[in-house]
Amino acid sequence: MAGTRPKKAITAYDVADHAGVSQSAVSRTFTPGASISAKTKAKVLASAKALGYRPNFIAKSLITRKSGITGVALGYADNPFYPALMEELMKRLSRQGRRFLLFNGDPQRDSDPELEEILRYQVDALILMSSTLSSHLAADCKDAGIPVVLINRRTEDGSTSSVTGDNFVGARKIAEFLMAGGHQRPAFLAGAENSSTNREREEGFRAGLSAAGGTAPLRACGNYQLEGARQATRELLASPDRPDAIFCANDHMAIGALEVARYEFGLDVGREISIVGFDDVDMAAWPSFDLTTYSQPVNEMAEAAMELIDLEEKAEPVHRRIPGELIIRKSARNPK
Amino acid sequence: MAGTRPKKAITAYDVADHAGVSQSAVSRTFTPGASISAKTKAKVLASAKALGYRPNFIAKSLITRKSGITGVALGYADNPFYPALMEELMKRLSRQGRRFLLFNGDPQRDSDPELEEILRYQVDALILMSSTLSSHLAADCKDAGIPVVLINRRTEDGSTSSVTGDNFVGARKIAEFLMAGGHQRPAFLAGAENSSTNREREEGFRAGLSAAGGTAPLRACGNYQLEGARQATRELLASPDRPDAIFCANDHMAIGALEVARYEFGLDVGREISIVGFDDVDMAAWPSFDLTTYSQPVNEMAEAAMELIDLEEKAEPVHRRIPGELIIRKSARNPK
DNA sequence: CTGAAAGCGCTTACAG
DNA sequence: CTGAAAGCGCTTACAG
Known part of the structure; x- marks a missing residue:
């Protein structure tokens, strides 16, 4: 190939060699709750630091079948409601150590082609803001065990979980x-x-x-x-x-x-x-x-969406209505 | 409709069995430009469709060391300049079939911890909107061959490529x-x-x-x-x-x-x-x-950013100034 | 054009 | 607690 391939990365094996332990020990060091002695862990950590080792999430995802990535479709970014909602979502996802794969849920055309793509990244969940997906794709997500939640929108048949205002x-x-x-x-x-x-x-x-x-x-x-x-x-x-x-x-x-x-x-x-x-x-x-x-x-809607995507293998879709309230200001004449 | 489908993901091997070809042939079918006969390809495609096969990008990324994902750090989402810029970036990335991993480039604190995380996803490039990264991390990116471009910000020492207005x-x-x-x-x-x-x-x-x-x-x-x-x-x-x-x-x-x-x-x-x-x-x-x-x-700035991240293994950082113009409206008194 | 095989960098039973 | 080994689902030399 003519193109430049990225140089070889530092792997768990390199760290293991350096620390004089097995590759398994390196893996366990970076797996919270894994069975490993404090002493071994310390050695591994030191070697990892010395070599600049960074565990490869892609390899991990391949085995665990969880990418730690949530797909988020954004519709109309010019309506400030959506950036605000997105920010709330991002904060919460970040806090859980999850990533946020954003894609263009173009509401004009059928946005499925891009959604299809997203599934190949083994996203753990799909959050759709003002986008919808075909029943075909919704079924695929269900088969794949990927929770889907719509925010500020519902599907005709109510087959996909949703969070909406009242x-x-x-x-x-x-x-x-x-x-x-x-x-x-x-x-x-x-x-x-x-x-x-x-x-x-x-x-x-x-x-x-x-x-x-x-x-x-x-x-x-x-x-x-x-x-x-x-x-x-x-x-x-x-x-x-x-x-x-x-x-x-x-x-x-x-x-x-x-x-x-x-x-x-x-x-x-x-x-x-x-x-x-x-x-x-x-x-x-x-x-x-x-x-x-x-x-x-938006904060409550984001919170509810997070809860729904955690109800992973739920049999029935859940629909949450987040109550709001009338905010009276000056752009309308008030009752006497 | 087919009967009960296994929860286990269907892989290239399943498709190969179904089509009576090798797993390599399945891979080649989904690799543009790969050496494969039209006939074999047709068989594979038919089987893939029948089984609902979807190539796993995670597995592919592990080998190619390219995830097709661009990391994008967003700072102040309440300033509408950033959502607008983000949208322009997203459109262009989408068009190239690249994904967009958004993360919170909190401008208040040192945002490196989250940036560190992002690198584990083997992102192909990093675009930072109103965020910056430590020289340490910038060096890591360089070592890993990951292009980084700052938009609407520069680093003190000019060591990272940037796109800014004038x-x-x-x-x-x-x-x-x-x-x-x-x-x-x-x-x-x-x-x-x-x-x-x-x-x-x-x-x-x-x-x-x-x-x-x-x-x-x-x-x-x-x-x-x-x-x-x-x-x-x-x-x-x-x-x-x-x-x-x-x-x-x-x-x-x-x-x-x-x-x-x-x-x-x-x-x-x-x-x-x-x-x-x-x-x-x-x-x-x-x-x-x-x-x-x-x-x-924003469109020209996004365009420039795309060009810079494609200059993959450039030795020297590039700084692009996008010219703007004075827009005279009514909020300021004009010269007589 | 095609297939068998090695291997990307990890996790996770399985034994010890 | 620890290591050897299998394997996640692909791509890609290598040979035929």
């Missing part, structure tokens, strides 16, 4: 809050039409509206994109029956909507029009937005 | 712009004191100021944190000789500063006080901020 309840509470505030023409600014989260939020919103004697909401779709949300807001606000409240399927879109209302239509947000989001991302609390929203606590 | 020049241009706009009392809101990026930006700013006959800037430190930036801004604006312009070491802090000026001090940003950032993150263009800044193009 979308239906949260959206219903938002509807009640808006109706109590005397709003007449509520609108719903939708995310991706095929997303379970969007569907649940819309259903909760409609349920809350009709329970409070309201009409069906106006509707526009922003597809979870910032520009999409802006465009949808323009449509809504330019229409003859302009809404007096817009519930956006997430904070990311709500911020886009708020800016359009304020800077393009000159509306006093919170007085002339009410805008509400969902997630309570950090940015929602910034004075520029001061967004009324419903929280999805 | 910090000095950009900051100098900002100083010139501010001086041309008639500002009398400029201030610098610093990031982490020990960061090369912060230092370069401060030096460029001071150089530009004095070249234009200005005074040394007032100064406060926000440590790259949002809350730190807010606090620093409060100090600056409450001081008897309140600055009339604040250059913040990055957009993230500039946004915090802008909000404090506008919402806490009631200042008309862009008229009563000028606030300038650095990076040109997406958010800087939002109407709520409309931030004058200097761009660091």
Whole structure:
């Protein structure tokens, strides 16, 4: 071969020779809880240090069939909810000494090809943030004993474990809050039409509206994109029956909507029009937005995801709903 | 459907048996460019499909000593510059069929322990975003033939390859712009004191100021944190000789500063006080901020990083400066 | 083009 | 507690 092969690494055998022990002893030194005397261990450690030995996890993985790697699919990184969630996940995984193999769970196309790849790395678990996987692949994971958990999304048939916020309840509470505030023409600014989260939020919103004697909401779709949300807001606000409240399927879109209302239509947000989001991302609390929203606590969601992936060989999928709460700020008119 | 499938992973031997060929033939089928007849390959592929075979990358890595994994250290995920950069990197790595092992490059403490770990996974390369590594570890990487590139940071001695924006020049241009706009009392809101990026930006700013006959800037430190930036801004604006312009070491802090000026001090940003950032993150263009800044193009920086890690066994470290440009918006008073 | 065989760097029964 | 040995699932000379 013309290419340069990395130079030979220092192996457990080199250390064993140097320390005058067997290779097994070297292995045991680096295996917590293995049966080895303090004296032997000390010798090995000294030799390892002298030689700059670093146990090869790849070789270990081959035998133990556990790579210590968790695959994580990230969808929309521009929505700050996901980087925040990712960070919480990373902290917890790090703490357990697990690694984090990130891959692009492109939500537009079928992301399976890349997911297939990931399985070849013998990941111990798969966490999907705003991505989904085909039933075929889900079955493969099950066969391989790889726990899978979806965060902020569910599959149609509920066959894969999930951690979600309380979308239906949260959206219903938002509807009640808006109706109590005397709003007449509520609108719903939708995310991706095929997303379970969007569907649940819309259903909760409609349920809350009709329970409070309201009409069906106006509707526009922003597809979870910032520009999409802006465009949808323009449509809504330019229409003859302009809404007096817009519930956006997430904070990311709500911020886009708020800016359009304020800077393009000159509306006093919170007085002339009410805008509400969902997630309570950090940015929602910034004075520029001061967004009324419903929280999805990323730390609790990450924690729950960690618990679910540890329930390794569970027979049945588990669905965890993490409760949130209505966060009242200034972007929507409050009930009197 | 087939009957009960064994939990044991199916290996190349199983496929070989099924196809009536040798295990070598199976391996060659999945090795692009390997010497194998179309007929044999077809047989193997059919058997592989029938059995649901998936080559084990871990085993492959053990032999080839290439894992196909690039380690990426992420520092401050709350600064949107980093998620944006990460996404660009991920896209490119994905396209090359490489994986992305993310780890927490905690910038506060010495992040080496976790970095040490990462090397055991035989990563092919290391990309550090706003993290640094000890000279000891850098030497280890060199010995192991693992390319390392720093993004948006340099080491003191320049011994590790890097990709950075043009910090000095950009900051100098900002100083010139501010001086041309008639500002009398400029201030610098610093990031982490020990960061090369912060230092370069401060030096460029001071150089530009004095070249234009200005005074040394007032100064406060926000440590790259949002809350730190807010606090620093409060100090600056409450001081008897309140600055009339604040250059913040990055957009993230500039946004915090802008909000404090506008919402806490009631200042008309862009008229009563000028606030300038650095990076040109997406958010800087939002109407709520409309931030004058200097761009660091994440796509070009990611591209450059990819090129540097491909220069595998280079003898000398390479330092790439990616030029940016002054982005004039409304948060600072313009020259007449 | 093809197969038998060695070996990548470890873990883990198995004996002692 | 310790070591010799088998083997994890592949790639890759080597011979045919």
